[in-house]
Amino acid sequence: MSTATARYAGHLRTEATHVASGNTILTDAPVDNHGRGEAFSPTDLVSAALGSCMMTIMGIVAERHGLDLTGASWDVTKHMLAEPRRIGQIDVTFRLPATLTEKEQTILENAARTCPVALSLNPEIRQEVRFIYE
Template sequence: MADITAKYLGDLRVECVHQQSGTVLVTDAPKDNNGKGEAFCPTDLCATALAACAMTIIGIYGRNHGVDVTGTTIEISKTMSANPRRIGKIEIIFNMPDREFSEKEKTM
């Protein structure tokens, strides 16, 4: 059985279902690529997944080493390139909570 299923809804929208949880996510093409821009576009999800993955790894480290990173926020910027259209750059800024982190914790 697939982990995720996706169905094209028409009008450049895709409904994705996470089979284990039943969570539904709809994507839409961005306005600058023939869409309405009313939901995450697939490349937004790619950039978001990268940041969420990195934050999950930080969270695992924190949990395993007694470092509370709850409240960390992430700012994600994605720049598209052309010919062919693709992600050209992803910038991720982690805003850590206002806590005293040791130099070792900051390095990790």
């Protein structure tokens, strides 16, 4: 069974539907590449997927250790290269509870770096990951 189905909506926009849930995601080409920039670009989705995957894996590990990460947040910044046009670097900054011990922080940070998206990205894409405990 397919993971997703998608269609081209015209004007550099796509619509993908997650088969299992029916949820949809729109993409637009970015303004700097002939698009309207009214939705995630495909490379924005890749970057957002990295942060979401890392947080999901940290959540799995946190639950295993009885830790509550509810309210944790992160920012993702994508850096594009021009020739060829591609993602050159993704910065992810996590904000996690200050109540975590040093051992718990180490466990979660190691978990984040082993998420499937991080391990699937081309090694030429730099992944700069920061953890702030507040």
